[in-house]
Amino acid sequence: MIFTPFLQGLGTGAGLIIAIGAQNAFVLSRGLTRNHHLAVVLICAVSDALLITLGLSGMGIVLAQSEAFAVWATWLGVAFLFWYGLRSFRSALHSGSLAPQERARMGLGATVAATLAVTFLNPHVYLDTVLLLGSIGGRYPEAQRFFFGAGAVTASLVWFLALGLGARLLLPFFRHPRSWAVLDVLVGLTMWGVAASLATSAFAG
Numbered sequence: 001m002i003f004t005p006f007l008q009g010l011g012t013g014a015g016l017i018i019a020i021g022a023q024n025a026f027v028l029s030r031g032l033t034r035n036h037h038l039a040v041v042l043i044c045a046v047s048d049a050l051l052i053t054l055g056l057s058g059m060g061i062v063l064a065q066s067e068a069f070a071v072w073a074t075w076l077g078v079a080f081l082f083w084y085g086l087r088s089f090r091s092a093l094h095s096g097s098l099a100p101q102e103r104a105r106m107g108l109g110a111t112v113a114a115t116l117a118v119t120f121l122n123p124h125v126y127l128d129t130v131l132l133l134g135s136i137g138g139r140y141p142e143a144q145r146f147f148f149g150a151g152a153v154t155a156s157l158v159w160f161l162a163l164g165l166g167a168r169l170l171l172p173f174f175r176h177p178r179s180w181a182v183l184d185v186l187v188g189l190t191m192w193g194v195a196a197s198l199a200t201s202a203f204a205g
Contacts, residue, residue: 005137005144009151012136016128017048017159022081023125025190026118027160029183031167036111041164043115048129048156055134056149074202078195080121084114085191092184123198 018024023044030040106114119125129152137148173179 003147005140005148006151009133009137009148009153010155011151012133013052013152013155014159016132017156021124022084022118022122022191022194024163025187026084026115027163028167029187030111030115031164032170032183033105034168035105036108037164037167039108039111040115041160043112044119044160045153045157047116047119047125048160049153051125051129052133052137052149052152052156055130055132056137056145058134058138071202074123074198076121078198078202080117081191081195081198084118085188085195088184088188088191092181092188122194124194 027037027040027044031037133149133152137145137152140148
C-alpha cells in the first residue's frame with residue numbers, strides 16, 4: 001500500500017524537522033517581523049525537498065564517506081551560527097518593545113542569503129534529511145520510496161508554512177515591553193548552542 005510509506009515518511013520527517021534549531025528559530029523570527037517570510041518559507045521547504053530527494057537517490061552514502069565535506073560543512077556552520085547568534089544578542093540590547101514594522105529589516109537579497117546559509121551551513125540538516133531519511137526511505141522498493149519521500153516533503157512544507165505564517169498569532173505577546181529582547185536572546189542561545197555542539201563533535205572526532 002502506498003499509504004504506509006507515505007505516512008512513515010510524514011511521521012519521520014515531522015519528528016526530525018519539528019525541533020528547536022537554528023533553521024526553525026530563523027523562520028520564526030522572520031515570520032514575526034513579516035520580513036520576506038514567504039520567501040524564507042519557500043526556500044526552506046524547497047531546500048528540504050531537494051536534500052530529501054538526494055538522500056533517497058543514494059547521495060547520503062556518498063556524503064557520509066566524505067571527510068572533507070564533513071569538516072568544511074562543520075566549521076562553516078560554526079562560524080555562521082556564531083555570527084548570527086552574536087547579531088541576535090546585540091539586537092537584544094536595543095530591542096525594547098518595538099512593533100514588528102519598527103524592527104530592523106533585511107532586504108530580500110540578504111534574507112535569501114541568510115536563509116540559504118542557515119539551511120546549508122548546518123551539518124545537522126544533512127544528517128536529518130540526507131542521511132537519516134535517505135537510509136530509512138532506502139529500505140523501501142523504488143516504487144514505494146517515492147511515496148516515503150513525498151510524505152517527508154509534505155511534513156517539511158506544512159511545518160514551515162505553520163511556523164512562518166502562524167507566527168502572527170504571537171504578535172500580541174511581542175507588543176509587550178522587552179518581548180523582542182527575550183526572543184533575540186533565545187535565538188542567540190539556540191544559534192550558539194548548535195554551534196557549540198558542532199564544534200564539540202568536530203574536536204571529539
